[in-house]
Amino acid sequence: MAETHSLQDMRQQAAVAAKVFIQRDYSNGTMCQFQTKFPSELETKIDKQQFEETIRTLNNLYAEAEKLGSQSFIEGCLACLTAYTVFLCMETHYEKVLKKIAKYIQEQNDKIYAPRGLLLTDPIERGLRVIEITIYEDRSFSR
Amino acid sequence: MSAVMITRKVRKWEKLPGKNTFCCDGRVMMARQKGIFYLTLFLIIGTCSLFFAFECPYLAVHLSPAIPVFAVLLFLFVMAMLLRTSFSDPGVLPRALPEEANFIEMEIEAANGNVPSGQRAPPRIRNVQINNQIVKLKYCYTCKIFRPPRASHCSICDNCVDRFDHHCPWVGNCVGKRNYRYFYLFTLTLSLLTIYIFAFNIVHVVMRSVDQGFLNTLKETPGTYPLNMNTFLLVCFFTLWSMVGLTGFHTYLISLNQTTNEDIKGSWSGKNRGQNPYSHKNIIKNCCEVLCGPTYPSVTFFSLFLTSFSASFPQKTTAPLIPNEHTPDDIKPSIAAEKSSGPKDDQPPAAMQPPLASPETDAETSIAKNQ
Numbered sequence: 001m002a003e004t005h006s007l008q009d010m011r012q013q014a015a016v017a018a019k020v021f022i023q024r025d026y027s028n029g030t031m032c033q034f035q036t037k038f039p040s041e042l043e044t045k046i047d048k049q050q051f052e053e054t055i056r057t058l059n060n061l062y063a064e065a066e067k068l069g070s071q072s073f074i075e076g077c078l079a080c081l082t083a084y085t086v087f088l089c090m091e092t093h094y095e096k097v098l099k100k101i102a103k104y105i106q107e108q109n110d111k112i113y114a115p116r117g118l119l120l121t122d123p124i125e126r127g128l129r130v131i132e133i134t135i136y137e138d139r140s141f142s143r
Numbered sequence: 144m145s146a147v148m149i150t151r152k153v154r155k156w157e158k159l160p161g162k163n164t165f166c167c168d169g170r171v172m173m174a175r176q177k178g179i180f181y182l183t184l185f186l187i188i189g190t191c192s193l194f195f196a197f198e199c200p201y202l203a204v205h206l207s208p209a210i211p212v213f214a215v216l217l218f219l220f221v222m223a224m225l226l227r228t229s230f231s232d233p234g235v236l237p238r239a240l241p242e243e244a245n246f247i248e249m250e251i252e253a254a255n256g257n258v259p260s261g262q263r264a265p266p267r268i269r270n271v272q273i274n275n276q277i278v279k280l281k282y283c284y285t286c287k288i289f290r291p292p293r294a295s296h297c298s299i300c301d302n303c304v305d306r307f308d309h310h311c312p313w314v315g316n317c318v319g320k321r322n323y324r325y326f327y328l329f330t331l332t333l334s335l336l337t338i339y340i341f342a343f344n345i346v347h348v349v350m351r352s353v354d355q356g357f358l359n360t361l362k363e364t365p366g367t368y369p370l371n372m373n374t375f376l377l378v379c380f381f382t383l384w385s386m387v388g389l390t391g392f393h394t395y396l397i398s399l400n401q402t403t404n405e406d407i408k409g410s411w412s413g414k415n416r417g418q419n420p421y422s423h424k425n426i427i428k429n430c431c432e433v434l435c436g437p438t439y440p441s442v443t444f445f446s447l448f449l450t451s452f453s454a455s456f457p458q459k460t461t462a463p464l465i466p467n468e469h470t471p472d473d474i475k476p477s478i479a480a481e482k483s484s485g486p487k488d489d490q491p492p493a494a495m496q497p498p499l500a501s502p503e504t505d506a507e508t509s510i511a512k513n514q
Binding site: 019020021024026027028029030065066067068072073075076077079080083084085087092093094095098124125126127128129130132 | 219220223224227236237239240242243246247271272273274278280288291292293306325328420421431432434435436437438439440442445446
């Protein structure tokens with residue numbers, strides 16, 4: 001069954017049928033948000049609710065990373081006072097959230113997308129411009 | 144026979160498009176022309192060395208030892224900000240991989256419909272609404288993407304840069320989203336340092352004149368003192384006015400949340416005044432966003448260390464894109480012709496792949512498709 005197939009196996013064995021690109025949503029400014037519109041190519045592959053849930057969670061995570069709150073302000077001031085050398089030993093808030101995002105995408109791929117022959121690519125690998133969803137050819141995975 | 148493995152260890156950033164130079168295992172990223180940057184370094188280090196060598200001993204003894212100490216701290220801060228601005232990724236947007244570029248091409252073709260032969264295709268623009276203001280996103284033919292708002296393509300570095308401010312030859316790099324605050328702090332602290340040195344220079348001359356008389360002070364030559372003094376004062380004077388002016392200008396831009404690029408183009412001035420959709424309409428909030436906002440990650444850095452790279456891929460001097468496991472080996476402009484000849488991986492079902500376009504061939508592409 002699908003659980004026995006790792007993402008590596010799938011990438012190496014399956015042929016890519018198509019790729020869908022979820023574009024950025026700029027309606028609230030230049031903050032990193034992605035459109036939640038459900039692409040037609042995925043209609044037969046995945047539930048609309050699940051897809052929107054994934055994108056919405058990602059949007060929330062990015063909003064958390066870019067939030068202009070007291071934490072980012074304090075981090076900015078502290079870093080400035082130390083001539084930004086503090087970042088040699090400390091991770092920035094954004095980087096911490098990026099790790100969370102990478103983990104979330106991995107989790108989503110393992111649980112939801114891989115069993116349906118789909119693969120989400122972390123947007124950071126595409127310059128935070130698009131979420132690339134690879135649709136693999138529909139072969140039977142049972143051996 | 145199988146391809147010969149390239150024995151030389153190809154570093155990942157050599158395959159990146161754009162005209163940047165990298166050092167320190169990809170952590171340092173600069174423009175190619177660095178001559179003026181070295182001049183900047185020479186001027187700052189040279190002037191400060193003269194100050195520390197000739198003025199500070201006298202001032203430390205006759206006034207206070209805190210003066211040289213503070214000067215050293217300020218100098219170190221200036222150098223840190225300069226190096227941070229010069230060496231960091233300004234916010235370069237990676238170019239679109241072939242599949243993404245084709246996807247965008249298809250969307251554009253679908254949106255434009257059939258352009259009659261002989262007519263130019265309409266310009267590639269996408270309209271988005273940001274805070275009730277329509278902003279036009281332009282298509283970049285080099286990077287094959289629709290540029291995000293406030294991004295611009297730097298012709299010197301041959302990259303699209305997010306929140307592009309300007310390309311600064313004095314720091315040898317573009318100034319963009321990621322390094323704007325370091326650039327601003329550099330201009331601010333350099334102005335302060337120049338004012339500080341200039342002021343204490345004057346204080347030094349005055350104090351010595353009080354002790355020994357003005358003419359004797361000028362004649363006194365520890366080493367080539369008058370020569371140093373004059374060069375020193377001259378450099379300080381010109382630096383002071385240009386740096387203070389530049390700092391003032393950028394303070395104005397920050398308070399309005401505008402970039403130099405937008406100011407030059409007049410995007411939010413004149414008849415568009417007061418319509419800047421990125422401004423919070425509050426000077427403090429604008430300053431906080433630009434100077435104390437989150438520190439954005441370098442996507443170039445991530446692409447250098449995350450993308451898998453195989454040295455056995457054929458080396459293409461004109462390869463514009465970062466290869467990864469999804470990229471077909473042969474990427475040529477006549478991609479449509481090639482793909483129609485045999486089974487290939489990345490082809491959307493039942494869709495014609497137009498050749499990757501450039502402004503000159505836009506009209507020709509439409510003509511070819513119609514025929």
